[in-house]
Amino acid sequence: xxxLVIKDLHVSVETKEGPKPILRGxxxxxxxxxxxxxxxxxxxxxxxxxxxxxGHPKYNITQGEVTLxxxxxxxxxxxxxxxxxxxxxxxxPVEVPGVxxxxxxxxxxxxxxxxxxxxxxxxxxxxAAMDNLRMDKAFSERSVNEGFSGGEKKRHxxxxxxxxxPKIAILDETDSGLDVDALRVVSEGVxxxxxxxxxxxxxxxxxxxxxxxxxxxxxxVFVAGRVxxxxxxxxxxxxxxxxxxxxxxxxxx
Amino acid sequence: MTSTVxxxxxxTTDHSQATADAAHTHGxxxxxxxxRADRLTSFNLSDIPVPSGREEExxxxxxxxxxxxxxxxxxxxxxxxxxxxxxxxxxxxxGRNDAxxxxxxxxxxxxxxxxxxxxxxxxxxxxxxxxxxxxxTYVSVTGDAQQASAAHILINAKPxxxxxxxxxxxxxxxxxxxxxxxxxxxxxxxVVSVQDWNEGAVHASSQRIxxxxxxxxxxxVVTFGGDLVRITPDAEFLAEGGDVEMxxxxxxxANQHQEHRLFVDxxxxxxxxxxxxxxxxxxxxxxxVWVGDVLIRAAAEGTDTYELNRNLVLTNGGRADSxxxxxxxxxxxxxxxxxxxxxxxxxxxxxxxxxxxxxxTDARRLVVRGFFAExxxxxxxxxxxxxxxxxxxxxxxKSMSVITGTQA
Numbered sequence: 001x002x003x004l005v006i007k008d009l010h011v012s013v014e015t016k017e018g019p020k021p022i023l024r025g026x027x028x029x030x031x032x033x034x035x036x037x038x039x040x041x042x043x044x045x046x047x048x049x050x051x052x053x054x055g056h057p058k059y060n061i062t063q064g065e066v067t068l069x070x071x072x073x074x075x076x077x078x079x080x081x082x083x084x085x086x087x088x089x090x091x092x093p094v095e096v097p098g099v100x101x102x103x104x105x106x107x108x109x110x111x112x113x114x115x116x117x118x119x120x121x122x123x124x125x126x127x128a129a130m131d132n133l134r135m136d137k138a139f140s141e142r143s144v145n146e147g148f149s150g151g152e153k154k155r156h157x158x159x160x161x162x163x164x165x166p167k168i169a170i171l172d173e174t175d176s177g178l179d180v181d182a183l184r185v186v187s188e189g190v191x192x193x194x195x196x197x198x199x200x201x202x203x204x205x206x207x208x209x210x211x212x213x214x215x216x217x218x219x220x221v222f223v224a225g226r227v228x229x230x231x232x233x234x235x236x237x238x239x240x241x242x243x244x245x246x247x248x249x250x251x252x253x
Numbered sequence: 254m255t256s257t258v259x260x261x262x263x264x265t266t267d268h269s270q271a272t273a274d275a276a277h278t279h280g281x282x283x284x285x286x287x288x289r290a291d292r293l294t295s296f297n298l299s300d301i302p303v304p305s306g307r308e309e310e311x312x313x314x315x316x317x318x319x320x321x322x323x324x325x326x327x328x329x330x331x332x333x334x335x336x337x338x339x340x341x342x343x344x345x346x347x348g349r350n351d352a353x354x355x356x357x358x359x360x361x362x363x364x365x366x367x368x369x370x371x372x373x374x375x376x377x378x379x380x381x382x383x384x385x386x387x388x389x390t391y392v393s394v395t396g397d398a399q400q401a402s403a404a405h406i407l408i409n410a411k412p413x414x415x416x417x418x419x420x421x422x423x424x425x426x427x428x429x430x431x432x433x434x435x436x437x438x439x440x441x442x443x444v445v446s447v448q449d450w451n452e453g454a455v456h457a458s459s460q461r462i463x464x465x466x467x468x469x470x471x472x473x474v475v476t477f478g479g480d481l482v483r484i485t486p487d488a489e490f491l492a493e494g495g496d497v498e499m500x501x502x503x504x505x506x507a508n509q510h511q512e513h514r515l516f517v518d519x520x521x522x523x524x525x526x527x528x529x530x531x532x533x534x535x536x537x538x539x540x541x542v543w544v545g546d547v548l549i550r551a552a553a554e555g556t557d558t559y560e561l562n563r564n565l566v567l568t569n570g571g572r573a574d575s576x577x578x579x580x581x582x583x584x585x586x587x588x589x590x591x592x593x594x595x596x597x598x599x600x601x602x603x604x605x606x607x608x609x610x611x612x613x614t615d616a617r618r619l620v621v622r623g624f625f626a627e628x629x630x631x632x633x634x635x636x637x638x639x640x641x642x643x644x645x646x647x648x649x650x651k652s653m654s655v656i657t658g659t660q661a
Contacts, residue, residue, distance in 0.1 A: 054604075057604070077613070078604060079609075079610050079612050081608075094599075096606065098625070099619050099620070107611055108610055
């Protein structure tokens with residue numbers, strides 16, 4: 001049982017005009033086995049929350065704390081956070097030319113586990129996970145994210161989720177750019193990872209359609225850098241019908 | 254910009270990968286350069302004077318450090334040249350008047366002409382007609398740090414032969430060298446020149462290649478060591494159907510100058526050339542220069558050429574000059590293009606890898622190995638490939654200690 005606790009998190013980014021606050025006091029608690037959806041309009045700070053937790057150097061934490069099972073996440077380097085059990089499926093995965101998917105996955109698994117996986121078992125596991133995500137075997141010989149289609153990049157992110165088995169997974173707009181079939185395949189992958197590892201999931205999305213495949217226990221509406229409303233799955237249904245206009249008028253009022 | 258490309262139908266010029274960067278020049282500021290066809294070449298010392306450093310072919314070079322090699326009385330024979338040959342391959346040491354010498358191209362700059370005029374003897378490696386060498390042949394060259402000296406090596410691949418020759422430069426040196434590669438009709442030869450000098454070494458090498466009918470040459474340059482290394486590979490097609498693949502990898506540390514100037518002369522129809530050079534730089538004063546001249550003369554219909562240079566700047570304080578230069582005198586060609594790009598280490602790649610639990614040092618190693626990976630596989634000589642991977646790791650340890658603040 002793991003718990004990620006985010007308390008009063010304030011984050012800003014450097015701009016030419018000086019520091020610009022993006023998150024203005026975020027409180028969230030995610031336990032193993034739970035699925036939290038964070039929804040909100042563009043520019044509300046959803047992705048900033050994801051990258052701040054992962055430790056991207058662009059974001060400055062100005063206030064608040066983030067702990068995983070009581071450990072101070074904000075004091076950890078990016079790789080330490082991943083080894084502690086955090087995972088971020090990125091919206092725009094980065095190309096790494098000349099590094100094969102197979103080499104990358106094995107290197108990451110070795111780093112996370114602290115020892116190299118037993119070769120035969122590992123190859124089997126990778127092949128099975130790729131099969132489940134309808135990924136061709138030849139995929140593992142390609143360079144990481146280089147020349148991948150949008151759908152291939154997202155499958156590759158979820159492949160890592162399944163293989164690295166984090167305690168808490170943050171999915172940043174994993175649904176963007178996916179057609180209906182790919183969305184279903186990717187969602188099945190997330191559900192499988194949840195079932196087998198009991199991971200807690202923080203699902204960041206603009207749209208409700210992914211929530212037809214991945215059922216959230218909690219829905220948080222993000223507006224102007226903080227949680228504006230919280231509820232159960234019914235809140236997502238209401239957003240589907242009404243959109244975000246209601247919050248935006250309040251926010252600017 | 255020294256890149257000159259005629260706007261003839263059927264040409265492709267890929268400049269899409271080029272990025273503007275302070276550590277990257279694109280041939281600006283050098284004044285107007287004449288056609289490569291007009292460059293003076295000669296075996297006579299007096300025709301090519303000591304350069305001032307303002308000449309097109311010397312403008313990137315620290316000429317003062319090369320001064321000893323401009324002298325007309327270099328010591329010969331230089332250091333030691335020893336050969337471990339494949340059983341099918343013949344090795345001789347011959348006097349400077351041997352009729353086989355000086356047949357591949359003509360010296361085109363001061364160091365090339367002083368090297369030619371200084372030598373008293375040369376090492377000739379012959380791959381006999383139809384011979385298929387069962388092993389790589391290793392030519393080991395060491396020099397002398399005190400005496401400016403000259404060496405000459407001729408690699409003669411007779412018709413229908415197949416071979417791999419590795420030139421291995423190690424130790425100390427103040428060396429001015431000529432390497433002639435004569436690939437006769439239908440021969441296949443791979444020549445790998447490794448510059449793994451000790452600190453302090455200064456090395457100039459004119460590597461002149463001629464290709465006969467349907468000859469195939471793979472020319473690989475690997476430069477790591479030495480204070481100053483300047484290699485000028487020239488490839489000249491003598492008959493139709495020639496195919497040259499020129500590959501280079503270099504890794505420059507603080508205050509190292511590594512210069513690679515290539516010239517591919519398409520003078521006859523239906524030949525193919527591919528040039529791919531990649532380099533990494535780290536440390537204050539690391540300087541790399543890549544100049545790729547390709548000339549497609551009017552007679553060279555059906556030419557197919559492409560050249561690419563990429564540089565990866567790992568730390569602040571380095572400078573990569575990259576000048577592709579394509580001259581086209583006929584539109585009746587298969588294809589002609591070039592690409593040049595110099596970039597800094599991508600922090601987003603680092604973040605992505607670290608976000609998967611991979612520590613920073615390992616992540617950097619992955620990225621740099623990845624940058625060179627495809628070229629390393631191109632070398633085709635396993636021993637050299639493995640040594641190269643070890644060298645890259647060794648070099649990275651140095652920059653890592655700068656980044657992490659630990660002692661190497």
